[in-house]
Amino acid sequence: GESVGLHLPTLSVQEGDNSIINCAYSNSASDYFIWYKQESGKGPQFIIDIRSNMDKRQGQRVTVLLNKTVKHLSLQIAATQPGDSAVYFCAENWVTGGGNKLTFGTGTQLKVEL
Amino acid sequence: KAGVTQTPRYLIKTRGQQVTLSCSPISGHRSVSWYQQTPGQGLQFLFEYFSETQRNKGNFPGRFSGRQFSNSRSEMNVSTLELGDSALYLCASRRDRSNTEAFFGQGTRLTVV
Numbered sequence: 001g002e003s004v005g006l007h008l009p010t011l012s013v014q015e016g017d018n019s020i021i022n023c024a025y026s027n028s029a030s031d032y033f034i035w036y037k038q039e040s041g042k043g044p045q046f047i048i049d050i051r052s053n054m055d056k057r058q059g060q061r062v063t064v065l066l067n068k069t070v071k072h073l074s075l076q077i078a079a080t081q082p083g084d085s086a087v088y089f090c091a092e093n094w095v096t097g098g099g100n101k102l103t104f105g106t107g108t109q110l111k112v113e114l
Numbered sequence: 115k116a117g118v119t120q121t122p123r124y125l126i127k128t129r130g131q132q133v134t135l136s137c138s139p140i141s142g143h144r145s146v147s148w149y150q151q152t153p154g155q156g157l158q159f160l161f162e163y164f165s166e167t168q169r170n171k172g173n174f175p176g177r178f179s180g181r182q183f184s185n186s187r188s189e190m191n192v193s194t195l196e197l198g199d200s201a202l203y204l205c206a207s208r209r210d211r212s213n214t215e216a217f218f219g220q221g222t223r224l225t226v227v
Contacts, residue, residue: 032214043118043204043218044157089157099145099169099211104157 012111019077021108023090026071030092034102035064035075039086047075047088077110085112116141118207118219126225132193135222139186139207145169146188147216148180151202160203163188164211192224200226 013019025033032051036044050057050064050073057064063076073090090105119138127133139146148160159172163182180190186207192199202223206216 034214034216036218041220043206043220046215046217049214091157093214095211097170099162099164100147100208100216101159101162101170101172102147102149102206102216103159104149106156
């Protein structure tokens with residue numbers, strides 16, 4: 001079935017440390033996976049995506065890893081800053097019916113401690 | 115460049131009423147999707163529109179409907195409101211169907227009493 005889940009509901013890290021947010025998915029038909037950041041009172045903000053035929057992609061201070069063997073996705077944030085505090089969602093996208101459909105995970109609350 | 119604009123930001127309705135929410139995508143974006151966000155169910159896909167046609171629909175009852183206009187602006191309608199429809203309704207736009215990056219608006223907070 002379609003489901004994208006997260007391992008941990010809350011993650012607390014010290015400022016300056018690296019953060020790792022994990023996500024499990026079950027639908028192998030997705031063509032790419034995306035990480036979103038949602039701050040309080042705002043809509044989700046695109047962080048980074050990765051195509052299903054890749055296993056790693058790097059952005060500015062963020063790295064996404066995809067392990068299709070175990071259907072696992074992770075987001076690594078380097079040198080975590082207070083501004084990184086937010087809820088992070090993984091989502092999977094697949095093209096169906098001539099359009100796109102995003103299925104979101106339940107979200108992980110990242111708290112950055114000073 | 116203006117982002118995705120959703121109106122109104124907040125809405126309170128009574129059970130049994132209907133409601134229409136509006137979304138203006140980023141200029142030049144032709145694909146609009148709608149999502150419902152609740153603490154219990156998280157973010158759930160409602161439907162996607164492109165070129166005034168619904169391309170995909172999520173697992174929601176027929177009380178939830180939408181449409182897209184020729185200028186890509188979109189509206190969603192919920193009829194016969196139920197308490198469980200209280201949620202944050204989010205709209206996202208993409209440049210086209212093949213584009214991976216979806217830009218979200220701030221949402222409309224609907225409260226049904």
